[in-house]
Amino acid sequence: MDSRRSDPSRGAAAMPLAVKILVAGGFGVGKTTLVGSVSEIKPLRTEEQLTDRSVGIDDTSGVERKTTTTVAMDFGRITIRDGLVLYLFGTPGQDRFWFMWDELALGALGAVVLADTRRLSDCFPSIDYFERRRLPFIVGVNCFEGAIRYDTEEIRAALDLDPRVPVILCDVRRRESGKQVLIALVEHVLAVMAERQRQAGAAIR
Amino acid sequence: MSEWLDDEAGPVVRPYALTRGRTRASREGFDLIAIIASAATSTFAPPTAGPEHVAILELCVRPLSVAEVSAKLKLPLGVVRVLLGDLLDLGLIVVRRPETENRLPNERVLKEVLNGLQAL
Numbered sequence: 001m002d003s004r005r006s007d008p009s010r011g012a013a014a015m016p017l018a019v020k021i022l023v024a025g026g027f028g029v030g031k032t033t034l035v036g037s038v039s040e041i042k043p044l045r046t047e048e049q050l051t052d053r054s055v056g057i058d059d060t061s062g063v064e065r066k067t068t069t070t071v072a073m074d075f076g077r078i079t080i081r082d083g084l085v086l087y088l089f090g091t092p093g094q095d096r097f098w099f100m101w102d103e104l105a106l107g108a109l110g111a112v113v114l115a116d117t118r119r120l121s122d123c124f125p126s127i128d129y130f131e132r133r134r135l136p137f138i139v140g141v142n143c144f145e146g147a148i149r150y151d152t153e154e155i156r157a158a159l160d161l162d163p164r165v166p167v168i169l170c171d172v173r174r175r176e177s178g179k180q181v182l183i184a185l186v187e188h189v190l191a192v193m194a195e196r197q198r199q200a201g202a203a204i205r
Numbered sequence: 206m207s208e209w210l211d212d213e214a215g216p217v218v219r220p221y222a223l224t225r226g227r228t229r230a231s232r233e234g235f236d237l238i239a240i241i242a243s244a245a246t247s248t249f250a251p252p253t254a255g256p257e258h259v260a261i262l263e264l265c266v267r268p269l270s271v272a273e274v275s276a277k278l279k280l281p282l283g284v285v286r287v288l289l290g291d292l293l294d295l296g297l298i299v300v301r302r303p304e305t306e307n308r309l310p311n312e313r314v315l316k317e318v319l320n321g322l323q324a325l
Binding site: 073081104187 | 236237238239240242268270272273275276277281282283299301303304305310312314315316317318319320321322323325
């Protein structure tokens with residue numbers, strides 16, 4: 001795209017590069033709360049309207065009517081510096097919108113999977129998805145009041161996670177805690193990249 | 206009819222009527238985080254431009270992502286993409302695509318993001 005053609009005064013700084021991180025997990029686990037606690041703007045919502053043809057996994061057999069479903073995504077923004085903006089996208093909660101996940105995951109730096117110890121299995125589909133896609137992710141255990149506190153190793157075992165995937169406890173209502181979750185993710189992404197580069201180098205030799 | 210229609214009822218005009226039934230943008234995919242900026246003031250919009258086209262040009266005086274344009278104008282993503290395609294064809298907007306070609310993110314960008322988050 002030639003972005004200089006129309007207006008010479010509009011330099012690269014005026015057209016920031018955007019990157020994104022995904023926030024996934026079961027319904028009500030605090031995805032939008034995390035986005036909101038670290039975002040510089042109030043979380044926004046974007047919607048897409050789908051017909052039954054695009055919601056592939058939905059069983060609409062026998063229903064000879066074209067239905068329309070709305071899939072909503074909440075997102076926030078953090079300006080990293082002039083010219084670099086980070087967007088945080090909450091994934092649509094419903095597991096059937098996989099094609100929407102594909103669009104979200106394309107080019108994403110990584111993902112945070114939020115887990116609630118009272119309903120751990122709710123985050124299985126997200127973990128499966130990111131493992132299959134080889135998108136680096138970490139698990140943030142949102143510590144709800146009244147929930148029994150578990151050791152991160154117990155949670156790792158219950159989720160059957162790769163030992164290299166970080167599991168951290170957090171309270172996503174707190175900005176500082178949300179920030180630490182994102183930092184842990186980016187550090188993990190850098191580690192995964194280094195590891196993959198080592199493997200690729202070893203494969204050539 | 207307007208007596209019983211409130212915001213809860215949704216838009217009176219079905220969203221894709223704004224695009225005259227078109228559901229695909231012309232040539233650009235318009236990623237969710239592609240950044241859009243108006244290349245000209247909305248007064249340069251041709252007479253064929255609809256109010257939504259003008260609204261996008263006014264909104265994108267400051268560069269915004271496709272997702273933000275959709276959220277702020279309360280229009281579905283698909284509709285926004287078609288409208289952006291019209292504006293791009295007319296040379297009224299410029300687009301900066303995100304880096305999605307590589308499977309792994311750019312290390313320099315990642316380190317900048319890390320530093321930025323630590324400084325929050």
